[in-house]
Amino acid sequence: MTDPTKQSELDNVSRRSFLAASTGIAGSFIAGKAAAESLADVPQREVGADLAGLSERSKFVKLARIPEATPGRRNVDHSDAINSKTPLDKLLGTITPSDLHYERSHSGVPDLDPAKHRLLVHGMVEKPLVFSVEDLQEMPSISRRVFIECTGNGWENWKRADPSLTVQNTHGLISTNEWTGVPLRFIVDLAAKNQNATWMLAEGGDAAAVARSIPLTEEILDEAFVAYGQNGEPLRPAHGFPMRLIMPGFEGNLNIKWLRRLKFGDRPWMTRWETARYTQLQADGKAIQFQLRMDTNSVITSPSGTMTIKPGRQKVTGLAWSGHGKIAKVEISTDGAKTWKAAELISPALPKSQSRFEMTWVWDGKPTKIVSRSTDDKGNVQPDRPSFIRVHGTNALFHYNAQQTWAIDETGKVSNVLD
Amino acid sequence: MTDPTKQSELDNVSRRSFLAASTGIAGSFIAGKAAAESLADVPQREVGADLAGLSERSKFVKLARIPEATPGRRNVDHSDAINSKTPLDKLLGTITPSDLHYERSHSGVPDLDPAKHRLLVHGMVEKPLVFSVEDLQEMPSISRRVFIECTGNGWENWKRADPSLTVQNTHGLISTNEWTGVPLRFIVDLAAKNQNATWMLAEGGDAAAVARSIPLTEEILDEAFVAYGQNGEPLRPAHGFPMRLIMPGFEGNLNIKWLRRLKFGDRPWMTRWETARYTQLQADGKAIQFQLRMDTNSVITSPSGTMTIKPGRQKVTGLAWSGHGKIAKVEISTDGAKTWKAAELISPALPKSQSRFEMTWVWDGKPTKIVSRSTDDKGNVQPDRPSFIRVHGTNALFHYNAQQTWAIDETGKVSNVLD
Structure with a gap:
């Protein structure tokens, strides 16, 4: 596992894979944005606002949950779902504001x-x-x-x-x-x-x-x-x-x-x-009854549903978690679960806490499917959907932890699919 | 050091010191609030507000920094201090919102x-x-x-x-x-x-x-x-x-x-x-020049300046940190630095991050002084004020990390003093 006092090791691994992935990509910032020895590209300095009792978000940052309550109806329980969902696609690191x-x-x-x-x-x-x-x-x-x-x-x-x-x-x-x-x-x-x-x-x-x-x-x-x-x-x-x-x-x-x-x-x-x-x-x-523990799970948060990507270098990132303990390993497939590569965990894994993973990938512009699979330190592996459905059927509502597949079409559009 | 997977050990130590401190205290909640087998003391249930895009603070919680900028003046730098300070006395745990x-x-x-x-x-x-x-x-x-x-x-x-x-x-x-x-x-x-x-x-x-x-x-x-x-x-x-x-x-x-x-x-x-x-x-x-590293430090955040306490059981809590590495130990004196006891660290210590410490103490109602002293995993000990001043004098402005003493008078009023 990664040790926060040994970030240089983590960096070296990441850098190698990043540089390897960058080789031969037209338009990467290394080739394309090499700068003259000047500050011409860097915007001018700005005098700012006064300090305040609280530091609020930037006007350029839009973050909100999706409330799912029916508009105009009180959020008292009926059979409909009443909840607000965290914008996982817009978050960074591991903690939730x-x-x-x-x-x-x-x-x-x-x-x-x-x-x-x-x-x-x-x-x-x-x-x-x-x-x-x-x-x-x-x-x-x-x-x-x-x-x-x-x-x-x-x-x-x-x-x-x-x-x-x-x-x-x-x-x-x-x-x-x-x-x-x-x-x-x-x-x-x-x-x-x-x-x-x-x-x-x-x-x-x-x-x-x-x-x-x-x-x-x-x-x-x-x-x-x-x-x-x-x-x-x-x-x-x-x-x-x-x-x-x-x-x-x-x-x-x-x-x-x-x-x-x-x-x-x-x-x-x-x-x-x-x-x-x-x-x-x-x-x-x-x-x-009393199926209490949340199981080993993970999801790629970027690229993910409704995003559009361009051919070339991508950072594939997401979150993994397990109610059994720490996340030990996350693997990513970029060819529809045929082959898998280990992703990096970007901070020390904590027990029963989310871990962020990432991997650099070069998309060749052809339709494909991406999917993540986590393993915890007790050896539990997140199941693929067919195995999961064989056991749990399709009539249950809770504890869904099958691998999440995102399809990418020839235009780069990413969408939610079952696989 | 505390291990998050062995919280039972931490609890047992804490419980012993808490129960020991509770013995013989009139008005402790153990003796005073033993309840009948009823819900009579527990307020009625409430139907709540609708869900929203963001979950805001309770109307009962007031939190703000102190802005120190001169009112009416733009916060452009002059010799006066221009900053907003974190309300350490009102925070819980180790992270800052x-x-x-x-x-x-x-x-x-x-x-x-x-x-x-x-x-x-x-x-x-x-x-x-x-x-x-x-x-x-x-x-x-x-x-x-x-x-x-x-x-x-x-x-x-x-x-x-x-x-x-x-x-x-x-x-x-x-x-x-x-x-x-x-x-x-x-x-x-x-x-x-x-x-x-x-x-x-x-x-x-x-x-x-x-x-x-x-x-x-x-x-x-x-x-x-x-x-x-x-x-x-x-x-x-x-x-x-x-x-x-x-x-x-x-x-x-x-x-x-x-x-x-x-x-x-x-x-x-x-x-x-x-x-x-x-x-x-x-x-x-x-x-x-280039005195870059922040030194080993700590402060008791409760009880602290301008608070008032009553005789009996107190939770003494605060924060410790070191630019050298992890906090290894925090000691608290409740008799003006004559004797010291080890405080508990309530979560695993992380390098170059704040650690919260706490200790249960029984105040006998007599005037005294409380002070904390941290030690990091490189062996650096936070200095007392006389030692600190001998080296650094009183003409400097930066890197003050002497032990902070709070005086408690006979009315329970806590105030900032040098010692």
């Missing part, structure tokens, strides 16, 4: 008063407790960068591929932030959980009161936490202000927002969120 | 058109080159989380301590972001730098055209990069949009914003920024 983190909610976004909000901890515990936000902030904390992914991410491609979709449409229900809060194990110990309590109910303070039963495995007790901080500041209302559960590696809907209650017990509660919803009909006719 | 990253500029904030902006690479190179933003984005990239610190951070406490200052006033000229861009070594190799070129001039596109000479050490060639991304999105104008230099561990003013030119040569250019400014008069009457 807080205001672009994807959103999925079942009764809109409450802006709760942190002075009034409380978290109840009860059930099979010796000491039932009620915490304010200030109480949590006084406790020992951790900060950790993790992805959260909606279990429905990718559902658009279950049955067919709409060629008009962008990567924001197909994969925009995943984001990575740094979250800060109190380890679940600390709260469990403070409340003196009964040792027979092997499940926890987490419930949100939104009107839908989304509630999920969570098995208290050692992994979850070690890694889950109740967060009040997001990317250095208090949570945003859309992301659970003033407190939410963080469940690294597991279904987005387990990361309960506006958290108001943790109840401990010895069996799952079978809420409607784990019976009517979030169960999965498989190819063999059986349904999976 | 992009709109709260500190600002220091010498001729305001230009919002340059990325379609027109160019970077000239010239001087002692075989192939002088001009790059657009798109050119850079096609090259291999790295993403790295690093701090940037203004060399003047801490100058307020050189001669005397104003007791009305907050930690935002005293230490707000440091921030940590994830930056994404092209390794300097890649550009150097592409331009085929002459092997005798041991210096590089980096110049900004603002009206002040801040320009600095940078020695091309192996460390700098390995680690510097030209960034176009900041915390997952394009740079903000205040932070150099569309491109800036990132110099991990070195003076903030070397991280040239609105970068328009890299020139290679065999000696420094002796610009006014390294002769009239950013040189340092020492206690022995000599001045230091």
